[in-house]
Amino acid sequence: MAFDLNSDLGEGFGAWRMGDDAAMLDIVTSANIACGFHAGDPSIMRRTCELAVAKGVRIGAHVGYRDLVGFGRRALAVAPQELRDETLYQLGSLEAFARAAGGRVRYVKPHGALYHAAAADRELADAVVAAMREFGGPTPDHLDGTGLALLGPSGTQLESAARDAGIAFVGEGFADRAYTPSGILAPRSQPGAVLWPDDAVVQALSIARDGKAATVGGDTVAVRAASICVHGDSPAAVEMARRIRSALDDSGVTVTAFT
Template sequence: MVLDLNSDLGEGFGPWQMGDDAAMLDIVTSANIACGFHAGDPTIMRRTCGLAVERGVRIGAHVGYRDLAGFGRRAIEVDPAQLRDEVLYQIGALGGFAKAAGDRVRYVKPHGALYHSAACTRSVAEAVVTAMVEFDQTLVLLGPAGTELAEAAAASGVGFIGEGFADRAYTPEGSLAPRGLAGAVLAVEDAVAQAVSIAQRGHARTVDAARVRVDAESLCVHGDSPAAVRMARLVRERLAAAGVEVRPFS
């Protein structure tokens, strides 16, 4: 059994830093790097790409709505054509720093509110996929399986990788539970157990203590919590102990 381990990184801005990116890059196999719209800036993008290449970690563009103040977690009404251009702009910006570091952008993962909007709204999903195709037809889309994102990717011939979350609870319908809901963000041991459960059985925890199906070839451990590094390290160790080989999908 093989599984990718990814994390959202490069999410600081100027002198403000979120998470220990260097430590996370010693653990994960794919890095979703913020492209300046929800977080990140040119210097952070360059540094994070360089660290990723040094460690053999795959570079992905973590694209979001233009919402620095809200960290990209607020749903914004954007014309699909404008959204396409903004996603293309973000991929291109990260692509420059990935090239300077000696690699390239391998995949795209929407962030926050864009992730959720694209999962359920076809026009939003198509805007993301169109930008990907216009930049590089070999880019792979990382997102929730069985959604409009997956359908839009298939319709355009774009490779798609289903993603699960180790540290987030789900709704009974299979989407991520809103962060403000009690039990939506899992503690370290619960997250580690969920990672193994998704890998071995395709099951994740719901906020009402039930189980829901999650088809994933890549697992996300968020990098912005105080326990993120410890959590990611334990997830990787437990996956290995369970016979799961952790390696990049791209």
């Protein structure tokens, strides 16, 4: 059994920093790097790409709404064509720094409000996928290193749009977030939506071994995933990630990048 472990990184801006990216890159196998719209700036993008390449971590484009003030977590009314252009813009920007560091962008993961909006709205999902096709084109053998994959929630419009376009889709589960009974992430404002480290370790193992995650009501819900996310801005994120990685290793799960 093999699973990827990913984290959202490069999410500072200017003098402001979030999380310990260097330490996290010693643990995870894939890095979702902010592309300057919800967070990140050129220098942070360069430095995060350099660290990822040096540590053998796969680089993914963490594309989001153009919303630095709201950290990309505000629902914005962005037209599909505009979203397509903005997604392509972010991809191209991160790819430049990835290449300069000796790597390349391997996959795309929408961020925050865009993650949820595109999961529910086929037009927005199609816009993200269209930008991916324009950037690199659909390649059925992408796992051999020749194209982009889309990382996101399984059973959603993002998965359908990717499959229909010939883009490889990788389901994602969250170690440190509780779900609703319908299988989507519970809003951060809801009590119990963000899990404490002990619970996050249990959840990561449950997703990897049983395909199940906890709901805010205390039940479980099916989560089809091949990659587990640990948010870089969660409390004690690095220590949580270390414990999750160790627990996966000890349980016989091979932690390896999906690209």
